[in-house]
Amino acid sequence: MDELLQRVDALATYLDIPGRRTRLADLQQQRLSPDFWNDPDAAREVEQEVAALNDWLDTFEALERRRDDILTLEELQAEEEDAGLGSEIERERAALERSVEALELRGMLSGEDDARDAIVNINPGAGGTEAQDWAELLLRMYTRYGERQGWTVELVEYQEGEGAGIKSATLRIAGRFAYGYLKAESGVHRLVRISPFDSSGRRHTSFASVFVYPEIDDTIEVDLSSGELELQRFHSGGKGGQNVNKVETGVRYVWTGVLSNGENVKVAAESTEERSQLQNRERAIALLKSRIYGMEQQIREAAKDALEGSKKKIEWGSQIRSYVFQPYTMVNDLRTDLKITDVQGVMDGDLEPFIKAYLLQETGSGTTE
Numbered sequence: 001m002d003e004l005l006q007r008v009d010a011l012a013t014y015l016d017i018p019g020r021r022t023r024l025a026d027l028q029q030q031r032l033s034p035d036f037w038n039d040p041d042a043a044r045e046v047e048q049e050v051a052a053l054n055d056w057l058d059t060f061e062a063l064e065r066r067r068d069d070i071l072t073l074e075e076l077q078a079e080e081e082d083a084g085l086g087s088e089i090e091r092e093r094a095a096l097e098r099s100v101e102a103l104e105l106r107g108m109l110s111g112e113d114d115a116r117d118a119i120v121n122i123n124p125g126a127g128g129t130e131a132q133d134w135a136e137l138l139l140r141m142y143t144r145y146g147e148r149q150g151w152t153v154e155l156v157e158y159q160e161g162e163g164a165g166i167k168s169a170t171l172r173i174a175g176r177f178a179y180g181y182l183k184a185e186s187g188v189h190r191l192v193r194i195s196p197f198d199s200s201g202r203r204h205t206s207f208a209s210v211f212v213y214p215e216i217d218d219t220i221e222v223d224l225s226s227g228e229l230e231l232q233r234f235h236s237g238g239k240g241g242q243n244v245n246k247v248e249t250g251v252r253y254v255w256t257g258v259l260s261n262g263e264n265v266k267v268a269a270e271s272t273e274e275r276s277q278l279q280n281r282e283r284a285i286a287l288l289k290s291r292i293y294g295m296e297q298q299i300r301e302a303a304k305d306a307l308e309g310s311k312k313k314i315e316w317g318s319q320i321r322s323y324v325f326q327p328y329t330m331v332n333d334l335r336t337d338l339k340i341t342d343v344q345g346v347m348d349g350d351l352e353p354f355i356k357a358y359l360l361q362e363t364g365s366g367t368t369e
Contacts, residue, residue: 005070012060017060023049027050041219044219063096063100115176115177117174120171120211121168124207124208129164130197136165139171142182142185143171145350154173155273156271156283157169157271157287158170179213186210188210189320214294215290216286216290224292227256255267255288267291335358
């Protein structure tokens with residue numbers, strides 16, 4: 001058996017497939033108890049874990065079936081030289097390799113929130129129209145990435161820029177391990193290009209910040225009563241149609257309080273894309289809680305890194321990637337040193353090489369050239 005097919009067996013060990021099967025059997029036994037739903041919260045946690053385990057096992061078993069199909073095809077080809085199965089075997093092997101790589105990458109996601117949906121908030125830096133246009137290009141990039149993954153991408157907040165671009169935007173990206181993958185994108189993104197807004201054709205440098213945090217659900221409590229909560233209403237400036245633009249439906253919540261590390265903060269979250277103010281209020285408060293949770297999560301990670309003596313920078317404000325459109329084309333990830341010349345491909349959502357390199361670095365699984 002060659003290396004590709006052996007990687008499936010190696011994955012079984014890496015992902016502890018036998019252990020997951022044992023755990024699933026234990027949980028399924030618990031579910032048979034007549035007292036199982038006496039504690040609804042505990043029962044829901046069990047149901048969530050069962051669903052997650054089934055997802056892992058179904059995905060791995062699909063790999064095994066494809067591996068076995070390839071072995072069968074190769075045996076048939078060996079028995080009958082003119083079977084004409086060569087091209088089919090090549091297609092199946094290519095598909096298996098893609099699936100193995102995807103599951104290897106997913107196996108690096110072991111954080112408690114990695115399986116959650118992601119909230120992606122994008123804001124331009126200083127620089128007016130230039131930076132606002134760059135922020136909108138990033139908005140398109142993450143939308144395309146989510147769509148390429150087969151996830152659900154929802155625009156929940158959008159504030160148009162003056163003349164071009166955006167003042168801010170927020171995406172909700174729902175899919176398996178969306179946060180685990182997209183957390184690699186938090187930071188400052190730098191663009192160098194010949195400005196389409198400069199009649200002299202000069203090069204400009206623009207910045208935009210991206211903050212990715214997990215969307216929380218009812219299993220996590222975020223106490224807002226420890227600070228002051230302000231509700232602001234405004235006319236939405238998004239793409240929602242006539243009602244959105246004529247009626248004061250946009251909602252922003254601002255929470256002023258103290259985080260667990262003693263830092264005084266003012267945290268805002270807004271929603272503009274729902275049709276009614278009530279819907280926007282519900283969405284904005286959910287985003288606010290998720291954002292505060294994300295900030296607390298970074299505090300915990302920083303404390304853990306300090307304890308372990310890690311030298312990596314995890315703060316949101318650090319510059320992570322540089323995109324050069326002219327005079328040459330290059331996207332350079334400053335954390336992993338990965339460089340890609342296909343700028344258009346990246347802007348069309350091909351972010352997997354950067355995300356893979358980041359996860360390899362964070363998990364200590366190796367380096368990407």
